[in-house]
Every structure is written in structure tokens, then in C-alpha cells.
Amino acid sequence: MAPNDTSMSRRGLGRLGAAAVTVAALGAVKAATTSTPAQAQAAAPSGGTIKVGILHSLSGTMAISETTLKDVMLMLIEQQNAKGGLLGKKLEPVVVDPASNWPLFAEKARQLLSVDKCAAVFGCWTSVSRKSVLPVFEELNGILFYPVQYEGQECSRNVFYTGAAPNQQAIPAVDYLASENKVKRWVLAGTDYVYPRTTNQILEAYLKSKGVAAEDIMINYTPFGHSDWQNIVASIKKFGTAGKKTAVVSTINGDANVPFYKELGNQGIKATDIPVVAFSVGEEELAGIDTKPLLGHLAAWNYFESVDNPDNKTFIDTWHKFTKNPKRTTNDPMEAHYIGFNMWVKGVEKAGTTAPDAVIDALIGVSVPNLSGGYSAMMPNHHITKPVLIGEIQGDGQFNIVSQTPGLVVAQEWSPYVADTKDLIGDWRAPMKCGAFNVKTGTCTAGKKA
């Protein structure tokens, strides 16, 4: 149209109308197709299913770790349905892909809760993804089962933490290295986000409390997906030649681990010289690398596939049958989902309903077997009891368990080594119902349920 036309010609109006209709039609098509098949099924007469959300990255830098968690959830849901479902209804998985994109995690979480109306969501890996979805779960009163080891310093009413807190993984690993390998110098290497930053803050405070000097601690951060490790590995090598036994505590996450371990192998850093203990590397992350140069490097978890136990053998066999791949590995976050899912089922049965408030209250105290021969209990701080295992990498990508706590460790979600949180405890039972209760002042500082 000519710039001087101030009135809409009929043709222009027609065009506008056509455009509007097209946009509306596209919008309707988009709404109908972006929601998962579950949405289409929900339109059909229900009475039928309980929806379980699965919020794991299936693409992007974290896909290497999270895809297998989606698969194990599908297996657990299928198994439960074979047993007759839950409260007489079938369970229906709702799978979304937040693609290692942290804001997208929040959007997908909102979709799962408000559009798909999931009774519970199992998901997240990185702490930044959990922090992104936390406000959504608290606002919409959903339930999230978070299966991955993390930095602690959190105790939300709507989250159940089935992964390890620092005192169930990081601190015991550091203790093992200090006592077994007589390590005196420490490199804390992590990916640059909240989990490694907080964990390293806790570990630094812990090491200093044990008498390690500040110049014997080197801290280093890299971005997600970092692939050029030459410089950093060389500086680790150099740091390790000051005459004291040195070890690396790695909180590197995602597929940056692959070039990191390759570079360790290339530069000839053997585990007998400078051992590397990783907190986010398990059987799944090692599945794609040649592990012969990595022999003897360590990982600290609460479960390894090599745990010698009949429950574990059954789980692994079922997993191989489900995935139709006898080489698929199992790992600690999968066991955490196994425990979390069984706890949720038990909690729902105990409460008699899937309503979030009832289930949240019913879950405390629920105890289910874990895969290493013991039982895991859900504590009032929404964390579970776990054994701590230290394993060394073998040539076949499995872990050789070299140390195990004799019993279960109760999680300390608020770190006693950080000044701001050493007086805090979380307890979601009545009457306290508080995630961050300061025992010194006797007040609830955050997260109180109104």
C-alpha cells in the first residue's frame, strides 16, 4: 500500500483477515501437535490414567547423561502397569525434551504440571535445571523427584532428593583420598554453574578445616561442552609436581568429560600419579570412551553396576530385556529413580490419592529396598539414606568397588561447613514444616508452608 493511504482498502482488509485466520489455524495446529500423545489421549474419556512426567534432556550437552534416565522411567512405569497400575489406574508416561536448555526446563515443567496435569514428575540432572524448575513446582504445588547427586543447600517442600547430598558423596570421597592415597594437594575442577561452585565452596571449607593450606588447593572452572583441555591438564600436571601427592576432584558435567579424559590419557596422567575422582561420571558417561588409559581413576556414587547383589542382577537383566541391548549400562541416578519411583508408588498407596499435599506428607518415612542389598528411607528433610561407594575405573568401563561405608548415611542437606547454613535443618513434618529452620535462633528462615 502507498504510504499516504490512511484508510484500509477492501483488499487490505481481506489480506489482513486471511492472515489472521491463517495464524489462528497455525496456532491451533501447533497446540494440537506440540503437546504429547498424552494430551490427545486425555481428550478421550479418562477415568483411566495417572500421568507421570519425565523431564530429562534428550538432546544437547546433557543428553549423554539424561537419555538413559528417561528410558529407565519408561521401564519402571511399564513394570508397575504390569503389576496392575496404581490405585486401580494405569500409569501414563509424559515425556518432554528440554534439550539441555535451562529456561526451557521451566517451560516444560509448567507444561507437565498445568497442561498434562502430571501427578508427579521425575527429572532434571544439572542443578541449574533444578533451580530453573523449582519456582514452577512451588507455585503449582507439583512433586519433583530429583535423582542426581547435587550440592545440597536446598530443601524444598515440593522436591524429593533421591540423589546424594555432599556428605553422601563428595566429603567421603575426599576422606578416602586423604586417608588411602595420602593426598595433600587438591585440584577442584568443575563446570561453571551452581553445583560445582557450591560443592567446591563446601569442599574448600572442609579441606581447610582439616588443615590443608590455601596454596595446596587449586580451583578451576570451564564452560559446558568445553573441549580444549590441553592447558588445564598441563597445569594439573604442573600442580602435581610440588612434591606432595595430588588428586583432582572433578565436578565436570556432561560431554565435556569425554575430551577431558581423552586429554588425561594423551598427556599420560596415570591414576597412580594423580588420581581423578569424579562425581558426575558413571558407567553411562564412560560407555563411549576407551577406558584403558583411565584405569584406576575413581568415581564416588551410592551405587555401581558392578555391585554384587541378587536384586541388582535382576534389575540389570530386566533392563537389558527392556532395552533389547545386553550392553546397556546401569548407573547411580537410575537406581535413584528406581528408589524414588517405588517410594512414590508406596506414598500414593499410603495416602490413597495422588493429590500432592497428601502424597508429600505420606512420603516421609517410606522405606523401600535399594539395589545394593539394603533399604532406603525418605527422611523428613526430603532426602534419602544411602551407602557411599568409591569405585575405580576398569578397562571395560565398569567400576571396581574399592571402598564402601558399612551402613547408610543420612543426608545433611544444609552444609555445616558454610557459615550461612551451618545452623540450618530441614524438616517437613508437622508442626515444623520448614525447609530451612535455624536451630540457633529457633525461626524458620525460608520455605515455610503457609
Added chain:
Amino acid sequence: MIRLLTALLFVLSLSSGSARAQDADDAFQALASGSFDQVRTGVAQLVASGSPRAAPVITALQAGKLYASSDHALFIKQDDDSFVDAATGAPAPDVMASGVKPVRLNNAVRGAIDAALGALQLFAPDPAIRLQAADAVFTAHDPAALPALKKALATETDTTVKLHMQQAQAAALLVSDDASEADRLAAVGVLRARGDLDARGFLSSLSDQPPAVATAAATAITSIDRMLQLWGLAQSVYYGLSLGSVLLLAAAGLAITFGVMGVINMAHGEMVMIGAYVTFTVQQALHAYLPAFYPASLLIAVPLAFLVAGLVGVVVERSLIRWLYGRPLETLLATWGLSLVLQQAVRSIFGANNRDVDTPAWMSGATQLGGLTLTWNRMYIILFAVLVLAALMAALRYTSLGLRMRAVTQNRRMAAAMGIRTPWIDALTFGLGSGVAGMAGVALSQIDNVSPNLGQSYIIDSFMVVVFGGVGNLWGTTLGALTLGIVNKFLEPVAGAVLGKIVVLVLLILFIQRRPRGMFPLKGRAAEA
């Protein structure tokens, strides 16, 4: 204490054969005990006992082939899965796999094994094994190995092995209790001459030395540090070169498309990704159908990646880019959309997870050049980048296609007036740029994860290099890539990986303010237009 015990046992074993057998038995008991600490002492005991079974048993233990039964009898598993008795070497036919468990290792045991094998293999016939043995003894620096070292040095003919043995002797001497001060000072001198990180590490860990020796060690450490600092600078330059070569490979294609056609191609990273996936496919195909050619998979993948990525480039140009000439914003948007389409296409065909690309054996590991550690994969990538650059420059300079490309770059309308079919040249140029990116993908598959997002990590860097170096100029691109690589690698130890990148970007922005057209801009009236 254990060292004293081992030395004592060694002396004792020399004196009596039956005592030796007794020690070996004790060692075997310790090995079968099931506790990591006992296994470690068992290894040391077995070596000290001088039993001829020491080497085979300890080698079997290292390989995970030593098994213990519930009544503490030891067996070695052979290649055909049969068992032999560890103590005698005689076959043990009635041992069942279910009745024995492997003797497990941890890092401490592995360290003891390295030291033990080192001591045992000082007399091996192969000089490479003797060299390894000497280095193992150096790392373990156990004075109990001194008599063996002395014997070995007396008969050693190979100069490198002799030098390493002398260094091992020096290390063991400094840790022993009964060496004279003169000997100790000489040992410090030997280690100072060695001058590498290991020597420095060992010298810093010394304690309980007479004052003259302690001062000599301290001076040695400072002089080694100074040498290492210089080597460290050279090492940073090497890292910078390797990063620069990676940037160059990724950006060379972009320099051409950006330079010739002025097209901002946001899908350039995806061409690199396509090259990486071609490598993966080639490896899978060779693995399945022609395993004999598998070691040459990378060499086969390079031309294939060039062709595939080039073809994709030509198709993209003909179908998408050519409608958008002279409209840079639309090109930007369209190629951005194209990159998303290509990523999703690869995700749908190959899956969203990372794909495994094997590194051939000749590309793994590293070599020492003085104080420099040169990893092989990076060396080959630098070489590859130089070759690609040379080939590209030769193509531009000496082929008729190159001549026509350069003509179109300098003055499109004049070139068209001279009878050059500019649309066809555009398509081929785009194809060439994409093909070079494909070859870069083959190289990058060796050092980075192969995933649909591979291109995203390199697109920004490619644009940075091209803008910095000057659009359309390959020499500018080369210099830009190398400069950015070296600056990044010098900043990294100081500022960390994250801050280092930020600083480089800020410096680049400031540079562009001064020289908006880059380091080596193309000159000429048409180029200014």
C-alpha cells in the same frame, strides 16, 4: 619400615634357598588374602624373595588374570581360559571358574606392581622394556632396588637406558638412609640435569637431608623452575597454534563464502558437523563391510566429507541463498533457520546422542620434545590445517575456477562483463567453502564430541576469525586464527577458560572499533562498495 624389611628379606633370601621359598610362600599367602594392603605387601615380598615365579605372577596380577580360591590357593588364567597353579606353573585342570575370584587391585596395589615390575625387568632383553623399567624404578624410588640397578648399569650398553638408570639410581640413593654426602650431591646434580617436572617433583619431596644437600636441592629446583617457565611459554605457543589451527579450519570456508559473496552463512557450523558425521558413517561402513581399510578411515573420510558438505553447500546456494543476494538481514535469518533444519535433520537420522568416532592409535598419546609435551592428535591437526590451507590457496591461485572466483570477489559486474557466469561461480564458491568446512569436521571429530550441536560451538569463533582477519583474505584468516588462538591460550592459565574467552571477545570488539574491516581488508573501489 617396609623398605627396611624388604631390604632385609632380600639379603636373607640371597643367603638361603629354603628361606627364599618360605618368603615366596608368605608372599603368595598375602596375595590371596583379599585385603588391598596385604596384596601390596605381598607384591613387594614376592619380588624380594627372588622367586622365578615373581615376574609371571605379578604380570598376571596386573592383567587381572590372577585368581584366588576360597582356601587361599593362587591360580593364573591362561588365554584359553584354563588355569595353572601360580606357585609352580603346573596346569590345574580341576579348578572351576566359579570356584575362584580374581585378585582385585586398587591404585596403591597398582603402584606397587609398577615398582615391582620395574625392578624385575631391568635385565629384560628389549631396550624399550628396560627403559620403562628404569622409569618405573625412578617413580618408585625404592632403595631396595639399588643393588639391582648397580648390576644393570655395569652391563648396560644403550646410552638412553643407561641415563635413565643413572637417574633412577640417583633418586633411590637420595631416599636411602646410608648414602654418603658426596654421593647425594652427585645424585642431586644428575636430577638437576634431567630437569623435567618429575625430577622437580621428586626434589621437592625430599626430606631429612644434610644441609649441603638440601641447599643443592633447593638451587636445583629454582633452576629447573626457570627452565620449565621458558618451556611453559613454548608450550603455550604450541597450544595456541593448535587452537589456531582448529579455528583456521573452521573459518577458512567462511572466509571464502563471506568474502566472495558477502553472504553471512549462519549454517556454516552445520557444514562442519556434516563433515564429522560423514567421518562417523565412513567408520561404521568400513567396520561393517571392509574392516581391512578401517585404519585408513580418516584418510577416506576427508575427500568424502569435502564432497558431501560441498554438495550440500551447492544445493543450499541454488535453492536458498541465491534468492537473497544483496539482502544481508534476510540471508542471516534464512541461514539461521537452515542451521536449525540441518541440526534437526541430523538428529532425526542419527539420533540426538553423541556419536563415537574412534581415534586411530597413531593419533593417541604424546611425545616429548625437550620440555614440551606434544600430543599427537593436535600435531596432526596442525599439519592437516596447513595442508588444507595450502590446497585452498593453490586452488584459488592456480586453477581457472580460482581465477574466476577472485575476479568475482574483486569486481562482480566487471567479471560478469568479461563473460564469467557469476551465478555458477557463486554456487561453486559456496560449495567450496562448505567443502572445506566438511574437511574441518573430520579433524574436529577427533578432538570434540560428535553431536548435532557440534557446529554451534564453532560458528561464533569462525565469524570472529573472519571479521578479525579481514573478509575474503585467506592470509588474514590464517593470521587472525593463530593470533586469537595464542592470545586465548596465554590468557587461559591466568584468567580461566570462561573469563579468557570474554576478554578475547572484548579485545576483538575494541580492535574492530579501530579497524572495522579487519587486519587485512581487501582493497579496491569495488571492495569498498
